[in-house]
Amino acid sequence: MTNLETEAYIRCRNISKTYLKGKTEVTPLRALDLDVQKGEFLALMGPSGSGKTTLLNLIAGIDQPTTGDLWVDDKNLSGMNRAQLTDWRAKHCGYIFQLYHLVPILTAFENIELPLLLDKSLSKSERHAKVQAALELVSLADRSDHRPTELSGGQEQRVAIARAIVSDPELLVADEPTGDLDKESGRQILDLLSALSNEHGKTIIMVTHDSKAADAAGKVLHLEKGQLVENAIT
Ligand SMILES: Nc1ncnc2c1ncn2[C@@H]1O[C@H](COP(=O)(O)OP(=O)(O)OP(=O)(O)O)[C@@H](O)[C@H]1O
Ligand SMILES: [Mg+2]
Numbered sequence: 001m002t003n004l005e006t007e008a009y010i011r012c013r014n015i016s017k018t019y020l021k022g023k024t025e026v027t028p029l030r031a032l033d034l035d036v037q038k039g040e041f042l043a044l045m046g047p048s049g050s051g052k053t054t055l056l057n058l059i060a061g062i063d064q065p066t067t068g069d070l071w072v073d074d075k076n077l078s079g080m081n082r083a084q085l086t087d088w089r090a091k092h093c094g095y096i097f098q099l100y101h102l103v104p105i106l107t108a109f110e111n112i113e114l115p116l117l118l119d120k121s122l123s124k125s126e127r128h129a130k131v132q133a134a135l136e137l138v139s140l141a142d143r144s145d146h147r148p149t150e151l152s153g154g155q156e157q158r159v160a161i162a163r164a165i166v167s168d169p170e171l172l173v174a175d176e177p178t179g180d181l182d183k184e185s186g187r188q189i190l191d192l193l194s195a196l197s198n199e200h201g202k203t204i205i206m207v208t209h210d211s212k213a214a215d216a217a218g219k220v221l222h223l224e225k226g227q228l229v230e231n232a233i234t
Contacts, residue, residue, distance in 0.1 A: 007071075008035035008036055008037050008038075009036055009037055009038035009039075009040075009072065009073060009170075009171075009203055010034065010035065010036035010059060010070075010071065010072050010171075010203070010205075011034075011035055011069075011070070011071040012032055012033055012034040012035075012055075012058075012059075012065075012068070012069075012070050012071075013033060013068055013069045013070070013071070014031050014032070014033060014067070014068040014069070015029060015031075015032050015033075015058065015065040015067065015068030015069070015070055015078075016029055016030050016031055016032070016065060016066050016067045016068055016226075017029040017051075017054050017058065017063070017065055017066050017226075018066045027226060028049075028050075028051035028054040028226050029051045029054055029055060029058070029065070029226040029227075030225070030226040030227055031068075031227070032055070032068075032226065032227060032228060033228075034055075034221070034228065036203060036205065037203075038170070038201070038203055039197060039201045039202070039203055040197070040203055040204075040218060040219060041193065041194065041197035041198075041203075041204045041206070041216070041217045041218045041219070042204065042205045042206070042217055042218070042219050042220075042221060043206050043207075043208055043213070043214035043216070043217035043219070043220045043221070044056070044205060044206065044207045044208070044220075044221055044222075044223060045207075045208060045209065045211070045214055045220060045221070045222050045223070046222050046223035046224055047224065050223040050224050050225060050226065051223050051225075051226040052175075052207040052223055053175055053207065054226075055223065056173045056175055056205060056207055058070055058077070059072070059093075059171075059173060059205060060089060060093045060095050060171075060173045061077050061080075061085045061086075061088050061089040061092075061093060062089070062095070064077065064078055064080075064085070065078055072088075072092065072093075072171065073092075073170075075088060090115065090118055090119075090167065091167065091169065092169050092170060092171055093169050093171045093172070093173065094161075094163075094164025094165055094167070094169045094171070094172045094173075095164060095172075095173055095174075095175075096157070096160055096161055096164050096172065096173070096174035096175070096177045097160065097174075097175055097177075098175055098176040098177065098179040098180055099180060100148070100153075100156040100157055100159070100160040101160065102148040102156055102159060102160060102163075103148075104147065104148050104149065105147070106147070107144065107145050107146060107147055108135065108140060108143050108144055108145070108146050108147075108148075108151065108155075108159045108162075109131055109135065109144045109145065111148070111159055111160075111163055112131045112134050112135065112159060112162045112163045112166050113127060113128075113131045113166070114163065115163060115166060115167050116130060116131070116166060116167060119167070130166055130167075130168075131162075131166060134162035134163075134165055134166040135162055137162065137165070138158040138159070138161055138162045138192060139158070140155060140158055140159060140162065143155060143159075152185065153180060153181050153182075153185060154181055154182075154184075154185025154186075154188055154189065157177060157178075157181065157185070157189050158188070158189070158192065161177075161189070161192060161193075161196075165196065165200075165202070169202075170201075170202065170203060171202070171203045171204075171205075172193070172196065172202050172203070172204045172205075173204075173205045173206075174193065174204065174205070174206040174207065175207045176207055176208055176209065177189055177193070177206060177208075178190060178208065178210065178213050179208070179209065179210075186210075186213065190213055190216040191216075193206065193216065194216050197218075204217075
């Protein structure tokens with residue numbers, strides 16, 4: 001067996017992140033090690049300001065660690081330039097936000113289609129077939145022509161999930177995806193994420209403040225002051 005086969009899908013090795021705000025340094029992540037297996041559904045908890053979004057952004061290739069190495073599959077994201085990182089992200093990672101971030105003037109269909117417009121190798125009919133499949137996967141085929149204002153919060157988040165998976169990335173990151181939803185809509189989102197992990201083999205990292213939401217994941221880790229801790233206070 002080669003090394004790659006035995007290694008975790010995501011490997012964070014001694015990663016730190018420091019921001020410079022004026023003359024003040026902020027270090028939201030310190031010497032962090034993390035392994036995530038392929039297909040794992042991981043929940044990340046921790047107090048406000050503990051570095052959860054910072055870590056998610058590094059794993060999603062939106063930002064890069066100040067020190068240390070961050071491997072996803074066979075790619076070291078720490079060593080990439082901005083263009084390589086953007087290209088990697090478009091192919092491999094879908095991001096789901098707390099407040100959906102849909103484009104208000106576009107329909108559900110058009111919102112989901114957006115990431116596919118970057119892929120010039122796809123024909124219009126191929127693109128449309130992918131959007132239709134994503135709409136069906138989130139059970140919103142009948143809301144295709146609705147704009148975000150014509151959808152409930154739970155439906156908006158399902159459109160956002162369809163947009164995140166339409167390019168078929170192996171990795172999904174979600175930052176408090178149920179944070180703005182009522183219990184029932186939140187439950188639907190968690191069931192959808194579980195199905196994406198169990199039935200579609202997606203690796204999912206979900207930040208949440210809700211321990212009940214975290215129960216949907218196969219594993220829960222806690223961050224405190226930029227480090228993973230065993231005995232969490234949250
Ligand atoms: N771009 C940035 N520039 C400067 N400081 C930042 C930046 N992003 C985050 N920080 C700081 O890093 C720390 C961690 O922020 P982060 O957003 O990762 O926390 P969080 O755990 O996601 O919190 P919350 O639960 O409130 O969303 C905070 O002190 C924040 O002010
Ligand atoms: Mg956050």
